[in-house]
Amino acid sequence: MTHTGDAARGVATRGQVVALGLLAAGIAVLAKWHEGSLFWGGALLGIAGIGGYFVQFDAPRGVAQWLLAALGFCMVFMFGLQLLIGVLS
Incomplete structure (x- = not known):
């Protein structure tokens, strides 16, 4: 039987790229600002990225997705x- 709607899987899904992008944005904001509303905005970006990371990388398939999952783990x-540097400083 054939399935309709099956698409070829790429290296990364759109959700995985968005999750890693949110983490990267959170890290970039927290690296520059350690107080104020920009700090908390960066914290929210990063927390959204962490949530997306756990949802999107629950079962990586293939070597490329495992490498992206490892990169995401380092970013988390x-x-x-x-976040700890900003909160404790």
């Missing part, structure tokens, strides 16, 4: 470190 750690 970096975001957590930036």
Whole structure:
């Protein structure tokens, strides 16, 4: 039987790219601003990215997605470190 609507899977899905982009934006904002509304905006971006990371990388398929998942894991750690530096300073 054939399935209609099956599409070829790319290296990364749109949700994975968005999750990593939100994490990167959160890290960039927290690296520059350690107080004020920009800090909290960056914190919200990063938290949304972490949520997206856990949703999108629940079952990576293939080597490329595992590498993206590893990159995302490092970005989650970096975001957590930036958040702690901002909150504790």
